[in-house]
Amino acid sequence: MELDFAKLDGLLPAVVQDHATGEVLMLGFMNAEALEYTRRTGEVHFYSRTRKRLWKKGETSGHVLRVRQLLFDCDADSLLIRVDPVGPGVCHEGYRSCFFRRLENGQWQVSEERTYDPHAVYGGKA
Amino acid sequence: MELDFAKLDGLLPAVVQDHATGEVLMLGFMNAEALEYTRRTGEVHFYSRTRKRLWKKGETSGHVLRVRQLLFDCDADSLLIRVDPVGPGVCHEGYRSCFFRRLENGQWQVSEERTYDPHAVYGGKA
Numbered sequence: 160m161e162l163d164f165a166k167l168d169g170l171l172p173a174v175v176q177d178h179a180t181g182e183v184l185m186l187g188f189m190n191a192e193a194l195e196y197t198r199r200t201g202e203v204h205f206y207s208r209t210r211k212r213l214w215k216k217g218e219t220s221g222h223v224l225r226v227r228q229l230l231f232d233c234d235a236d237s238l239l240i241r242v243d244p245v246g247p248g249v250c251h252e253g254y255r256s257c258f259f260r261r262l263e264n265g266q267w268q269v270s271e272e273r274t275y276d277p278h279a280v281y282g283g284k285a
Numbered sequence: 286m287e288l289d290f291a292k293l294d295g296l297l298p299a300v301v302q303d304h305a306t307g308e309v310l311m312l313g314f315m316n317a318e319a320l321e322y323t324r325r326t327g328e329v330h331f332y333s334r335t336r337k338r339l340w341k342k343g344e345t346s347g348h349v350l351r352v353r354q355l356l357f358d359c360d361a362d363s364l365l366i367r368v369d370p371v372g373p374g375v376c377h378e379g380y381r382s383c384f385f386r387r388l389e390n391g392q393w394q395v396s397e398e399r400t401y402d403p404h405a406v407y408g409g410k411a
Contacts, residue, residue, distance in 0.1 A: 160386070160393055166334065167293075172312055174300050174312060176309055180307075181306075183300055183309065185358065186298055186300060228387055229387060229388040230384040230385075230387040230388070230396075231387075231393065232311065232376075232383040233377065233378050233380070233386075237298075237383075239309050250358075252359050257358040257360075258357065258358050258365040259356075260356060260357055261354055261356040261357075262324070262354075262356070267286055270356075
Protein backbone atom coordinates (compact mmCIF):
# COMPACT_ATOMS: atom_id res chain seq x y z
CA MET A 160 0.00 0.00 0.00
CA GLU A 161 1.35 3.41 -1.02
CA LEU A 162 0.75 6.61 0.90
CA ASP A 163 -1.42 9.08 -1.02
CA PHE A 164 0.39 12.43 -1.02
CA ALA A 165 -1.58 13.67 -4.03
CA LYS A 166 -4.82 14.64 -2.27
CA LEU A 167 -3.23 17.57 -0.45
CA ASP A 168 -0.55 18.88 -2.80
CA GLY A 169 2.17 16.57 -1.52
CA LEU A 170 1.26 16.72 2.17
CA LEU A 171 -0.26 14.34 4.70
CA PRO A 172 -1.82 15.52 7.96
CA ALA A 173 -0.01 13.84 10.86
CA VAL A 174 -1.65 13.52 14.28
CA VAL A 175 0.80 13.34 17.18
CA GLN A 176 -0.34 11.39 20.23
CA ASP A 177 1.44 10.84 23.54
CA HIS A 178 2.23 7.11 23.58
CA ALA A 179 1.98 6.86 27.37
CA THR A 180 -1.12 8.95 28.13
CA GLY A 181 -3.06 8.87 24.83
CA GLU A 182 -3.29 12.67 24.82
CA VAL A 183 -3.42 14.22 21.34
CA LEU A 184 -0.60 16.77 21.36
CA MET A 185 -0.67 18.46 17.96
CA LEU A 186 -1.35 18.12 14.26
CA GLY A 187 1.28 18.87 11.65
CA PHE A 188 1.84 18.21 7.96
CA MET A 189 4.46 15.98 6.40
CA ASN A 190 5.71 15.80 2.86
CA ALA A 191 7.63 12.73 1.68
CA GLU A 192 10.92 14.23 2.85
CA ALA A 193 9.63 14.99 6.37
CA LEU A 194 8.31 11.44 6.66
CA GLU A 195 11.64 10.05 5.47
CA TYR A 196 13.55 12.12 8.06
CA THR A 197 11.09 11.07 10.75
CA ARG A 198 11.56 7.39 9.90
CA ARG A 199 15.32 7.64 9.60
CA THR A 200 16.03 9.67 12.75
CA GLY A 201 13.21 8.45 15.00
CA GLU A 202 12.30 12.09 15.75
CA VAL A 203 9.28 13.84 14.27
CA HIS A 204 9.89 16.22 11.35
CA PHE A 205 7.22 18.26 9.60
CA TYR A 206 6.88 20.43 6.56
CA SER A 207 6.02 23.99 7.58
CA ARG A 208 3.36 25.44 5.32
CA THR A 209 4.08 28.99 6.45
CA ARG A 210 7.88 28.79 6.32
CA LYS A 211 7.82 26.43 3.31
CA ARG A 212 10.58 24.23 4.64
CA LEU A 213 11.34 21.05 6.54
CA TRP A 214 11.46 21.53 10.31
CA LYS A 215 12.29 19.22 13.14
CA LYS A 216 9.83 19.58 15.98
CA GLY A 217 11.88 20.86 18.91
CA GLU A 218 14.73 22.31 16.83
CA THR A 219 14.47 25.58 18.80
CA SER A 220 12.97 24.45 22.11
CA GLY A 221 14.64 21.06 22.46
CA HIS A 222 11.14 19.62 22.92
CA VAL A 223 11.58 16.84 20.37
CA LEU A 224 9.12 14.03 19.77
CA ARG A 225 10.57 10.52 19.81
CA VAL A 226 8.63 8.12 17.61
CA ARG A 227 7.20 4.98 19.20
CA GLN A 228 4.71 3.95 16.53
CA LEU A 229 3.85 5.15 13.06
CA LEU A 230 0.41 4.33 11.68
CA PHE A 231 -1.57 5.36 8.63
CA ASP A 232 -5.27 5.25 7.89
CA CYS A 233 -7.50 3.23 5.56
CA ASP A 234 -7.33 5.80 2.77
CA ALA A 235 -3.54 6.11 3.20
CA ASP A 236 -3.87 9.89 3.37
CA SER A 237 -3.32 10.59 7.11
CA LEU A 238 -0.70 9.56 9.65
CA LEU A 239 -0.90 8.88 13.37
CA ILE A 240 2.38 9.06 15.25
CA ARG A 241 2.62 7.85 18.82
CA VAL A 242 5.52 9.51 20.56
CA ASP A 243 7.43 10.03 23.76
CA PRO A 244 7.51 13.83 24.03
CA VAL A 245 10.70 15.31 25.48
CA GLY A 246 10.21 18.34 27.75
CA PRO A 247 7.25 20.00 29.43
CA GLY A 248 5.08 20.65 26.39
CA VAL A 249 4.84 20.64 22.60
CA CYS A 250 2.95 23.90 22.17
CA HIS A 251 4.93 27.06 21.48
CA GLU A 252 2.46 28.92 23.71
CA GLY A 253 3.60 26.98 26.78
CA TYR A 254 1.09 24.16 26.97
CA ARG A 255 1.55 20.39 27.00
CA SER A 256 -0.81 20.03 24.03
CA CYS A 257 -1.59 22.49 21.24
CA PHE A 258 -5.27 21.64 21.80
CA PHE A 259 -5.71 23.73 24.94
CA ARG A 260 -8.86 25.59 23.95
CA ARG A 261 -12.28 24.03 24.01
CA LEU A 262 -15.82 25.04 23.26
CA GLU A 263 -17.86 25.52 26.44
CA ASN A 264 -21.44 26.81 26.27
CA GLY A 265 -20.84 28.34 22.87
CA GLN A 266 -17.57 30.06 23.90
CA TRP A 267 -13.98 29.02 23.12
CA GLN A 268 -12.13 28.86 26.42
CA VAL A 269 -8.63 27.95 27.56
CA SER A 270 -9.01 24.68 29.44
CA GLU A 271 -5.47 23.79 30.50
CA GLU A 272 -2.73 25.25 32.67
CA ARG A 273 0.57 26.34 31.15
CA THR A 274 3.39 23.84 31.83
CA TYR A 275 6.28 26.18 30.99
CA ASP A 276 7.13 29.78 30.12
CA PRO A 277 7.33 30.05 26.33
CA HIS A 278 9.36 33.30 26.44
CA ALA A 279 12.11 31.60 28.45
CA VAL A 280 12.28 28.78 25.88
CA TYR A 281 11.70 30.54 22.58
CA GLY A 282 12.86 34.06 23.40
CA GLY A 283 11.88 36.36 20.58
CA LYS A 284 11.38 33.49 18.15
CA ALA A 285 7.80 32.52 18.99
CA MET B 286 -10.27 33.83 18.46
CA GLU B 287 -11.47 32.94 14.97
CA LEU B 288 -10.89 29.60 13.30
CA ASP B 289 -8.57 29.89 10.31
CA PHE B 290 -10.26 28.16 7.37
CA ALA B 291 -8.11 30.00 4.84
CA LYS B 292 -4.94 27.90 5.09
CA LEU B 293 -6.54 24.87 3.49
CA ASP B 294 -9.05 26.25 1.01
CA GLY B 295 -11.90 26.47 3.50
CA LEU B 296 -11.18 23.23 5.36
CA LEU B 297 -9.86 22.29 8.78
CA PRO B 298 -8.44 18.85 9.58
CA ALA B 299 -10.45 17.33 12.44
CA VAL B 300 -9.00 14.56 14.59
CA VAL B 301 -11.60 12.25 16.14
CA GLN B 302 -10.68 10.67 19.46
CA ASP B 303 -12.65 8.19 21.57
CA HIS B 304 -13.56 10.15 24.71
CA ALA B 305 -13.52 7.05 26.94
CA THR B 306 -10.41 5.22 25.72
CA GLY B 307 -8.30 8.00 24.16
CA GLU B 308 -7.96 6.00 20.93
CA VAL B 309 -7.59 8.13 17.80
CA LEU B 310 -10.33 6.86 15.51
CA MET B 311 -10.02 8.86 12.29
CA LEU B 312 -9.16 12.16 10.67
CA GLY B 313 -11.63 14.04 8.51
CA PHE B 314 -12.02 17.54 7.10
CA MET B 315 -14.63 20.12 8.04
CA ASN B 316 -15.68 23.26 6.26
CA ALA B 317 -17.61 25.93 8.16
CA GLU B 318 -20.93 24.25 7.32
CA ALA B 319 -19.79 20.83 8.59
CA LEU B 320 -18.60 22.41 11.84
CA GLU B 321 -21.90 24.25 12.22
CA TYR B 322 -23.90 21.01 11.70
CA THR B 323 -21.60 19.22 14.15
CA ARG B 324 -22.14 21.89 16.79
CA ARG B 325 -25.88 22.14 16.21
CA THR B 326 -26.68 18.40 16.11
CA GLY B 327 -24.01 17.05 18.47
CA GLU B 328 -23.05 14.48 15.83
CA VAL B 329 -19.91 14.72 13.73
CA HIS B 330 -20.29 15.96 10.15
CA PHE B 331 -17.46 16.28 7.64
CA TYR B 332 -16.91 17.72 4.20
CA SER B 333 -16.00 14.94 1.79
CA ARG B 334 -13.19 16.02 -0.51
CA THR B 335 -13.87 13.20 -2.97
CA ARG B 336 -17.66 13.53 -3.06
CA LYS B 337 -17.50 17.33 -2.64
CA ARG B 338 -20.40 17.46 -0.22
CA LEU B 339 -21.34 17.53 3.45
CA TRP B 340 -21.65 14.10 5.02
CA LYS B 341 -22.71 12.93 8.42
CA LYS B 342 -20.37 10.26 9.72
CA GLY B 343 -22.54 7.15 10.08
CA GLU B 344 -25.23 8.24 7.61
CA THR B 345 -24.98 4.83 5.89
CA SER B 346 -23.69 2.57 8.66
CA GLY B 347 -25.47 4.10 11.64
CA HIS B 348 -22.05 4.37 13.29
CA VAL B 349 -22.44 8.00 14.26
CA LEU B 350 -20.03 9.94 16.46
CA ARG B 351 -21.57 11.80 19.41
CA VAL B 352 -19.61 14.88 20.38
CA ARG B 353 -18.37 15.13 23.95
CA GLN B 354 -15.75 17.88 23.56
CA LEU B 355 -14.68 20.17 20.77
CA LEU B 356 -11.18 21.66 20.91
CA PHE B 357 -9.01 23.65 18.56
CA ASP B 358 -5.29 24.23 18.45
CA CYS B 359 -2.99 27.21 19.06
CA ASP B 360 -2.95 28.22 15.39
CA ALA B 361 -6.74 27.82 15.15
CA ASP B 362 -6.32 25.65 12.06
CA SER B 363 -7.04 22.14 13.41
CA LEU B 364 -9.82 20.59 15.47
CA LEU B 365 -9.84 17.79 18.02
CA ILE B 366 -13.21 16.20 18.67
CA ARG B 367 -13.67 13.82 21.57
CA VAL B 368 -16.61 11.55 20.92
CA ASP B 369 -18.66 8.62 22.05
CA PRO B 370 -18.66 6.38 18.97
CA VAL B 371 -21.87 4.45 18.31
CA GLY B 372 -21.42 0.93 16.95
CA PRO B 373 -18.49 -1.47 16.58
CA GLY B 374 -16.14 0.72 14.55
CA VAL B 375 -15.71 3.93 12.59
CA CYS B 376 -13.70 2.51 9.69
CA HIS B 377 -15.55 1.48 6.54
CA GLU B 378 -13.15 -1.47 6.27
CA GLY B 379 -14.51 -3.02 9.46
CA TYR B 380 -12.09 -1.76 12.09
CA ARG B 381 -12.66 0.21 15.28
CA SER B 382 -10.16 2.86 14.14
CA CYS B 383 -9.15 3.90 10.63
CA PHE B 384 -5.54 3.78 11.85
CA PHE B 385 -5.21 0.00 11.75
CA ARG B 386 -1.95 -0.24 9.80
CA ARG B 387 1.42 0.43 11.36
CA LEU B 388 5.01 0.42 10.29
CA GLU B 389 6.88 -2.61 11.65
CA ASN B 390 10.48 -3.24 10.64
CA GLY B 391 10.12 -1.11 7.54
CA GLN B 392 6.86 -2.81 6.44
CA TRP B 393 3.30 -1.49 6.72
CA GLN B 394 1.26 -4.15 8.51
CA VAL B 395 -2.31 -4.54 9.70
CA SER B 396 -2.13 -4.42 13.47
CA GLU B 397 -5.75 -4.78 14.60
CA GLU B 398 -8.56 -7.30 14.34
CA ARG B 399 -11.75 -6.47 12.46
CA THR B 400 -14.64 -5.67 14.78
CA TYR B 401 -17.43 -6.10 12.21
CA ASP B 402 -18.12 -7.24 8.64
CA PRO B 403 -18.13 -4.15 6.41
CA HIS B 404 -20.05 -5.91 3.61
CA ALA B 405 -22.94 -6.62 5.95
CA VAL B 406 -23.06 -2.95 6.99
CA TYR B 407 -22.25 -1.09 3.80
CA GLY B 408 -23.34 -3.63 1.15
CA GLY B 409 -22.07 -2.51 -2.23
CA LYS B 410 -21.54 1.05 -1.07
CA ALA B 411 -18.05 0.73 0.44
